[in-house]
Amino acid sequence: MTMKVLGIESSCDETSAAIVMDGREILSNIVASQVALHSKYGGVVPEIASRKHVEFILPVIDEALARSGNGLKEIDAIAVTQGPGLVGSLLVGISAAKSLAYVLKVPWVGVNHILSHIAAAFLSSPSLKFPLIALVVSGGHTSLFRVESQTRMFLLGQTRDDAAGEAFDKVAKLMGLGYPGGQIIDRLAREGDRKAIPFPRTLLEPHSLDFSFSGLKTAVLQHIKDLGRKLSSIQIREIAASFQEAVVDTLVKKVLRAARREEIKEGVVVGGVACNSRLRERFFEEGNSSGIAVHFPPPALCTDNAAMVAAAGFHRLMEGQRSDLRLNAYSRFSGSHQR
Ligand code: KG4
Ligand code: ZN
Numbered sequence: 419m420t421m422k423v424l425g426i427e428s429s430c431d432e433t434s435a436a437i438v439m440d441g442r443e444i445l446s447n448i449v450a451s452q453v454a455l456h457s458k459y460g461g462v463v464p465e466i467a468s469r470k471h472v473e474f475i476l477p478v479i480d481e482a483l484a485r486s487g488n489g490l491k492e493i494d495a496i497a498v499t500q501g502p503g504l505v506g507s508l509l510v511g512i513s514a515a516k517s518l519a520y521v522l523k524v525p526w527v528g529v530n531h532i533l534s535h536i537a538a539a540f541l542s543s544p545s546l547k548f549p550l551i552a553l554v555v556s557g558g559h560t561s562l563f564r565v566e567s568q569t570r571m572f573l574l575g576q577t578r579d580d581a582a583g584e585a586f587d588k589v590a591k592l593m594g595l596g597y598p599g600g601q602i603i604d605r606l607a608r609e610g611d612r613k614a615i616p617f618p619r620t621l622l623e624p625h626s627l628d629f630s631f632s633g634l635k636t637a638v639l640q641h642i643k644d645l646g647r648k649l650s651s652i653q654i655r656e657i658a659a660s661f662q663e664a665v666v667d668t669l670v671k672k673v674l675r676a677a678r679r680e681e682i683k684e685g686v687v688v689g690g691v692a693c694n695s696r697l698r699e700r701f702f703e704e705g706n707s708s709g710i711a712v713h714f715p716p717p718a719l720c721t722d723n724a725a726m727v728a729a730a731g732f733h734r735l736m737e738g739q740r741s742d743l744r745l746n747a748y749s750r751f752s753g754s755h756q757r
Pocket of ligand 2: 556690722
């Protein structure tokens with residue numbers, strides 16, 4: 419028997435719906451991005467985001483069903499992002515999931531957004547062996563997990579201030595490069611000298627698996643102030659490359675530190691920042707030399723999407739997890755919500 423799960427994601431500025439069969443096969447994965455709407459404000463405006471989710475959610479679900487060649491009657495279960503994220507945005511996806519599950523009389527489950535990023539790796543690399551180390555690096559999160567199964571994950575460390583993607587976005591903003599900054603910095607860094615400026619690498623205490631990017635962000639700000647005039651295109655490329663190298667260095671070191679400490683030889687890197695080309699290159703090189711295989715999902719599964727939500731939901735539904743109509747959204751990641 420097969421199980422077709424409708425996944426729904428609306429935690430930030432992407433409205434997405436997907437149909438995934440048995441937690442493995444993506445039948446459709448539709449993403450309506452609001453990036454263009456928010457970019458003129460230099461970041462996501464929560465009120466605009468929730469209004470746009472209301473507008474997009476039903477057409478996006480319809481499109482996901484149509485592309486998968488299924489009608490609502492063929493849906494066996496529903497998975498929806500419960501949090502963390504913008505509460506007003508999350509509630510749009512949750513309300514759609516509740517209504518559909520009620521009408522269709524199918525089981526449904528709310529899933530944690532950060533943990534569903536990890537499920538993207540199960541979709542793209544089905545032969546992954548447990549236990550593994552997972553690094554979730556996105557605009558809102560930088561977290562390291564020990565993953566023992568599709569549903570058992572233990573937090574090893576997380577950022578104490580900015581998320582890695584947030585640092586990319588803020589540094590791009592400091593240089594007047596636009597939003598979101600990750601992709602722009604990635605592109606400019608390819609033409610810059612990454613050794614030009616020795617920005618700090620914050621590794622915290624010798625055994626810590628936490629992260630901190632605010633010192634790096636301040637160092638970039640100070641460097642720009644010291645230059646004291648309009649940045650030349652060479653300077654912009656040098657700052658982009660040197661900043662990116664500092665972030666990548668820290669992420670690589672922490673994952674290898676976690677892998678050594680946990681005696682694990684396999685890892686996955688997921689979330690929007692996992693699209694970064696230098697991060698992929700460095701993990702490939704250093705993973706090879708240290709005997710740790712690091713997998714990356716394709717970019718479309720790294721950024722926010724509902725296929726990962728459907729996959730995460732499938733594994734939880736198979737274990738008998740169910741949500742009911744009392745389920746509410748939550749804005750922050752907390753142990754008690756870790757599902
Ligand atoms: O996972 P995601 O789509 O949304 C969140 O859950 O936050 O991640 C978005 C973040 C943004 O901060 C964006 O700047 C960053 O991912 N990002 C990148 C790249 N592409 C997207 N960061 C570095 N390099 C990239 N190529
Ligand atoms: Zn995300």
